[in-house]
Amino acid sequence: MDLDPTAAWNIEQAPHSDVVISCRARIARNIDGFPFVNRTTDAQNHELLNLSRRMLLGSELADELVWVDLHEATAHDRRLLFERHLISKNHMESKSERAVVISQDETLSIMVNEEDHLRMQVLAPGLQLEKVYHQINHVDDAVEAEIDYAFHDRWGYLTACPTNLGTGIRFSVMLQLPALRMTNEIDRVRRAANDLHLAVRGYHGEGSESAGNFYQISNQVTLGKTEEELLAEFQEAILPRIIEYELHTRKVLVEKNSVLLDDRIHRALAVLRSARMLGTEEAMNLLSRVRLGICLDRVEEINRQIIKQLFLQIQPAHLQQHLGQELSPVEMREARATIVRQMLQ
Amino acid sequence: MDLDPTAAWNIEQAPHSDVVISCRARIARNIDGFPFVNRTTDAQNHELLNLSRRMLLGSELADELVWVDLHEATAHDRRLLFERHLISKNHMESKSERAVVISQDETLSIMVNEEDHLRMQVLAPGLQLEKVYHQINHVDDAVEAEIDYAFHDRWGYLTACPTNLGTGIRFSVMLQLPALRMTNEIDRVRRAANDLHLAVRGYHGEGSESAGNFYQISNQVTLGKTEEELLAEFQEAILPRIIEYELHTRKVLVEKNSVLLDDRIHRALAVLRSARMLGTEEAMNLLSRVRLGICLDRVEEINRQIIKQLFLQIQPAHLQQHLGQELSPVEMREARATIVRQMLQ
Numbered sequence: 001m002d003l004d005p006t007a008a009w010n011i012e013q014a015p016h017s018d019v020v021i022s023c024r025a026r027i028a029r030n031i032d033g034f035p036f037v038n039r040t041t042d043a044q045n046h047e048l049l050n051l052s053r054r055m056l057l058g059s060e061l062a063d064e065l066v067w068v069d070l071h072e073a074t075a076h077d078r079r080l081l082f083e084r085h086l087i088s089k090n091h092m093e094s095k096s097e098r099a100v101v102i103s104q105d106e107t108l109s110i111m112v113n114e115e116d117h118l119r120m121q122v123l124a125p126g127l128q129l130e131k132v133y134h135q136i137n138h139v140d141d142a143v144e145a146e147i148d149y150a151f152h153d154r155w156g157y158l159t160a161c162p163t164n165l166g167t168g169i170r171f172s173v174m175l176q177l178p179a180l181r182m183t184n185e186i187d188r189v190r191r192a193a194n195d196l197h198l199a200v201r202g203y204h205g206e207g208s209e210s211a212g213n214f215y216q217i218s219n220q221v222t223l224g225k226t227e228e229e230l231l232a233e234f235q236e237a238i239l240p241r242i243i244e245y246e247l248h249t250r251k252v253l254v255e256k257n258s259v260l261l262d263d264r265i266h267r268a269l270a271v272l273r274s275a276r277m278l279g280t281e282e283a284m285n286l287l288s289r290v291r292l293g294i295c296l297d298r299v300e301e302i303n304r305q306i307i308k309q310l311f312l313q314i315q316p317a318h319l320q321q322h323l324g325q326e327l328s329p330v331e332m333r334e335a336r337a338t339i340v341r342q343m344l345q
Numbered sequence: 346m347d348l349d350p351t352a353a354w355n356i357e358q359a360p361h362s363d364v365v366i367s368c369r370a371r372i373a374r375n376i377d378g379f380p381f382v383n384r385t386t387d388a389q390n391h392e393l394l395n396l397s398r399r400m401l402l403g404s405e406l407a408d409e410l411v412w413v414d415l416h417e418a419t420a421h422d423r424r425l426l427f428e429r430h431l432i433s434k435n436h437m438e439s440k441s442e443r444a445v446v447i448s449q450d451e452t453l454s455i456m457v458n459e460e461d462h463l464r465m466q467v468l469a470p471g472l473q474l475e476k477v478y479h480q481i482n483h484v485d486d487a488v489e490a491e492i493d494y495a496f497h498d499r500w501g502y503l504t505a506c507p508t509n510l511g512t513g514i515r516f517s518v519m520l521q522l523p524a525l526r527m528t529n530e531i532d533r534v535r536r537a538a539n540d541l542h543l544a545v546r547g548y549h550g551e552g553s554e555s556a557g558n559f560y561q562i563s564n565q566v567t568l569g570k571t572e573e574e575l576l577a578e579f580q581e582a583i584l585p586r587i588i589e590y591e592l593h594t595r596k597v598l599v600e601k602n603s604v605l606l607d608d609r610i611h612r613a614l615a616v617l618r619s620a621r622m623l624g625t626e627e628a629m630n631l632l633s634r635v636r637l638g639i640c641l642d643r644v645e646e647i648n649r650q651i652i653k654q655l656f657l658q659i660q661p662a663h664l665q666q667h668l669g670q671e672l673s674p675v676e677m678r679e680a681r682a683t684i685v686r687q688m689l690q
Contacts, residue, residue, distance in 0.1 A: 259679055263621035270615035276608035334604055 007084070007106045010312060012305040014126025018295045019243045021174040021214065021308075023129050024085075025136040026121040028159045028168040032148040036160040037096075037113050045097040045113055052112045055146040056101050061139065064103045071097050076326075079317035082204070085123065087111055089204065108139060115160045118143065127243075129171055129235045133227070136169070163220060167227045171234050172218030174203070175242065178292040179249035181213045182264065189215070189242060196238060197221050203284070212284030212311065217242070254296060265293035269302075273344050277330075278337040283314045290344075306343055313339060352429070352451045355657060357650040359471025363640045364588045366519040366559065366653075368474050369430075370481040371466040373509040374502060377493040381505040382441075382458050390442040390458055397457045400491040401446055406484065409448045416442050421671075424662035427549070430468065432456055434549060453484060460505045463488065472588075474516055474580045478572070481514070508565060512572045516579050517563030519548070520587065523637040524594040526558045527609065534560070534587060541583060542566050548629070557629030557656065562587070599641060610638035614647075618689050622675075623682040628659045635689075651688055658684060 009022055030036060034048055053067060070078055070091065082092040086109040087100050098113035111119040120143070122135040150158040157168040164170070180186045193200045203214040219234050253261045268289035272278075291307045293299035312318055314336050320327050323335055354367055375381060379393055398412060415423055415436065427437040431454040432445050443458035456464040465488070467480040495503040502513040509515070525531045538545045548559040564579050598606045613634035617623075636652045638644035657663055659681050665672050668680055 259621050263682070266619040266621060267616055270619035271612055274611040274615035276604050276611060337608070 009085075009105075009107050009123040009125055010308055011125050012308045014124070014128065016127040016243060017125065017304075019175055019177070019246050020127040020239075021176050022085075022123055022125050023127055023132055023173045024121050024123045024171070025129070025132040026119060026170045026172070027136055027140055028116040028157070028161075028164040028170075029118040029120065029140070029143070030150040030158055030160070031117045032150045034117065034150075037115060037117065038160060040113075042097070048113055048117055049097050049099055051147075052099070052101075052118065056110065056143070059142050059146050061103075061108075061142050064105075064108075066102050066104065068100050068102065069097075070099055071095070076317055076320060080321060083312065083315040083317050085204075088114060088119075090114065108135070110139075116164070127173065127235075127239065129173075129231060133171070133231055137227075166224060167230065169227050169230060170218050171231060172216055173239060175215045175217060175246070176213050176288060176291065177215055177242075177246045178213040178288050179253055180246050181210070182261075183249055183253070185245070185249060186210075186215075189245065193217060193242075198238065211281040213288040214284075250292070250296060261296070262293075262298060264289050265296075265298055269293065269299060269344070272340050274341070275337045277333040278314070278340060279333060280314060280316065280336070283336055283340060284311060287311055287314075287340075302344060310340060310343055313343075354430075354450075354452050354468040354470055355653055356470050357653045359469070359473065361472040361588060362470065362649075364520055364522070364591050365472040365584075366521050367430075367468055367470050368472055368477055368518045369466055369468045369516070370474070370477040371464060371515045371517070372481055372485055372502075373461040373504045373506075373513040373515075374463040374465065374485070374488070375495040375504065376462045377495045379462065379495075382460060382462065383505060385458075387442070393458055393462055394442050394444055396492075397444070397446075397463065401455065401488070404487050404491050406448075406453075406487050409450075409453075411447050411449065413445050413447065414442075415444055416440070421662055421665060425666060428657065428660040428662050430549075433459060433464075435459060453480070455484075461509070472518065472580075472584065474518075474576060478516070478576055482572075511569060512575065514572050514575060515563050516576060517561055518584060520560045520562060520591070521558050521633060521636065522560050522587075522591045523558040523633050524598055525591050526555070527606075528594055528598070530590070530594060531555075531560075534590065538562060538587075543583065556626040558633040559629075595637070595641060606641070607643060609634050610641075610643055614638065614644060614689070617685050619686070620682045622678040623659070623685060624678060625659060625661065625681070628681055628685060629656065632656055632659075632685075647689060655685060655688055658688075 031048065031051065034040065034044060040048065056062065056065060057067065068081070070087070078087070078092045081087045081100060082089060084106065086102055086106060088111065091098060091100065091111050091114045096113060101110040101112065102108065107123050109121050120136060120139055122132040122139065124132050152158055156166040159165055159168050177186060177189070180189055190200050197220045199218050199220050201216040202210045203212055203216070219230055268286040272283070272286050272290065287307050287310055290299060290302065291304060294302055294304050294307065313322060316332060319332060319335050319339070322339065327335055376393065376396065379385065379389060385393065401407065401410060402412065413426070415432070423432070423437045426432045426445060427434060429451065431447055431451060433456065436443060436445065436456050436459045441458060446455040446457065447453065452468050454466050465481060465484055467477040467484065469477050497503055501511040504510055504513050522531060522534070525534055535545050542565045544563050544565050546561040547555045548557055548561070564575055613631040617628070617631050617635065632652050632655055635644060635647065636649065639647055639649050639652065658667060661677060664677060664680050664684070667684065672680055
């Protein structure tokens, strides 16, 4: 598997990219006439997979799609897909017959036999929710032209988990909030998000910690509102407030606490440029601080795109991919430090 | 008070200076006819001070001595003397009439009215115990020519604390043991020292932590042995083993774990060169690692003398002295980072 660290969804130049790393629209759909995946037999999984393959590779999307049978893929390849946010942790680790279908540019991925029969996502850099909404709708229509979805007149699209019922759509953004973290204001964001029924997760989604000051924020309730209402609420009411809060906190740091700010930024850059061993989480935290330094014009000699690539390249499977060999945990830490040193000189 | 960071006792070029920062001989003496300091009245303290001043400034040592009345000195000056190891923490903090007498080059200091009437020390860089023993004997003779010491035929020189009874002499060395600390072997040294009735303390003596990987090791028992026996045991039997243990551990690190070693050393140097705020203890720990790097030829562009000076100059009172003004804790951390950055560029 050959994957590009400068994939379309990972470019730096994008709207609101100071704070918003990427955005995503995801829909959950099930195929009429089959039980949900948690109730299917092996034979039904096999049948669902064959059906989905025929259907997707026969649809108008077919030209740009790559089909990957995950139960036949190596653990390394599955990990690589996970690190690129193309499959969930659950889908990486599951044992049953399952697949992922990816567009060449990786902005579209469709997990087959994850929690739902089809989990389709469109990813874009920065804050471009209208765009990903438009694209996921297009994908949804193309798929629905080929197959009947499980649908209930009153409940809408039927999904394995009731929180996805209704439109089955979920919007999410990956934010980087280093200033709110540094000033311990992040808990206020968490509480506010909770009150607004938003989920706050880490870099790798459900259950992952907030290494690198990444916070993935998504709507939780999809029932009782139209897709447009969900999008409008998320995009116009909620996100601008969080983005503004982070930007304001950065401004206050610059104005009132620039020594502390520069201390954190320059220490981080110095350690990244000199360490001989680096863990993933430490590296992500340090990279986040350097990225903040670049955003605030306090570090001038480093290109932000390099930092964005590094967030991906320091992940374990990407490191092994880059070096073309399996690495022990110790070798991994050394290789990570080496690539970071090289890229930041 | 004007004190030189490159004082005679703080030069880097000295025997075994890879491991031994400095060495010291100290004797405790009391003047016949007075109670110990913990029993004296204010009037007796006053009398002891006058007597000591007349006696010391009338002795053959007088030419090189500077007398400092500590009860009249500023808190800043007392702290400065403490940071230079010329007075103890106790002598810095006490309220009663007391003094310290220092030679111009600061290798000799005599505390008056500390725990004993006279606590005299000779300090030298590196491992030069014969030399400091010879010098302290000379001082002792010069003082004894002027005054009668409290002496008991059976117990020897009488001292306030029984552990100083007998010869009243204590030898100590300030070691820097970064490799033993890094490999967690330091506890074995502590246990061995304990079994050999040695005291292990930190940079600032009794009760201070081992910031900067400094370990001050001294003999505990002074009763029942001659000064020569104490010196021989300390110098020939005990110290070579500890020094060898540290050097061996450094060698093993270089041979078996050079990546870890370089990681620690280069991170330390990078942080020292880039931090905008530095606490004393953190700075000492980082300087210790850089010094190890220089000793092991893994850092080439920095002079060891600079590091040795910095250990002194980053101490709070020295920082304020250097800048000629009082500093708040925050200003102190900033000033420390600034001086370290400047000196290590």
